[in-house]
Amino acid sequence: MHPMLNIAVRAARNAGQVIVKGFANPDNTETRAKGQNDFVTNVELDAENAVVNTLRKSYPEHTIIGEECGELTGSNPDYQWVVDALDGTANFIHGIPHFAVSIALRVKGRTEQAVVYDPIRDELFTASRGAGAQLNGYRIRTGKAKDLTTAVLATGFPAKQKHHVDAYLGMFKDLFVQSSDIRRAGAPSLDLAYVAAGRVDGYWELGLKPWDFAAGSLIAREAGSIVTDFVGGHNFEQSGNLVCANPKVLKIMLSTIREHLPESLSN
Structure with missing residues (x-):
């Protein structure tokens, strides 16, 4: 696994621990509206902090762009981490166990590393540019449907x-x-x-x-x-x-x- 992908996986799993704990204790979840049909919870903010802290520990010079934190600039703008610490906030708020941590690394504007982690199912989807995609370490391929009749x-x-x-x-x-x-x-x-x-x-x-x-x-x-x-x-x-x-x-x-x-x- 590419070293930067390995750090992204670590960050995703750290955020996942925060999310699973929060999901198991809904009475401790605080929700506020950011806009129409747009919400954020204290759990998402804590999960994003877990991602940011993990990435910054290894790559303090990189920029991080998060849904909640905005853009945290670093000394090397060629490297940008794009983070959604809780994709599926509405599901989380309503107790629907379908959400994920999403982390991508862009190098000079091109996405090179990617992690999507479902902490409820413990499913880790990863990819490095040019090296294929994996689910929990096993190669995955898109479906072979030829039309929409069975799709x-x-x-x-x-x-x-x-x-x-x-x-x-x-x-x-x-x-x-x-x-x-x-x-x-x-x-x-x-x-x-x-x-x-x-x-x-x-x-x-x-x-x-x-x-x-x-x-x-x-x-x-x-x-x-x-x-x-x-x-x-x-x-x-x-x-x-x-x-x-x-x-x-x-x-x-x-x-x-x-x-x-x-x-x-x-x-």
Whole structure:
């Protein structure tokens, strides 16, 4: 395992311990609203601190970009850690055991290392650029579906961008009719990891933030998936509008999604 990936795994597991303890003691969880349909808990803040402290101990010169902490600059800006210490906060708050710690390392703007850790199931998804993707140390590959008739897709509802609901529901309806079924689990990093592991055959969501997909997208690509924006380009890192699947499923998903794209989502 790459030394920096090893540190990321350590950071994810340290955060996972905080999260599992908090999940087992919901009466001690304090929640506040950051915005509409956007919440943060004291557990997430403690988990993020665990990640930051672990990374800073080994790499004090690196920059860390976290969902809650913002940007913590270091003396070497070429190295940026992108962190979501609790992806799936709404699930956590409501006692739904489906959430993850997501950590990615970007070197000169390119994602090189990735960890998505599900502390409830103790499932560790990892990837290093060019070295494939693993689940608990075993190689994983994306599914081999050739069309949507037997495919199970994953998605996320635009809860923070409800002004796009009509376009989204058009996509959902057509993809639902064509596919075997659709899942909405509530943690983008795990959706991407599940595509990587062949558990679902494709995933799409709009309005994501970099910490939602930085790690999961590398894991998916290293497992053989393709990750694009809604028109098949590479602008998803800026727009947050993302589609992920194997090449054949992706082609069909993009064709369907394009039929419902307003100009504001055409990137």
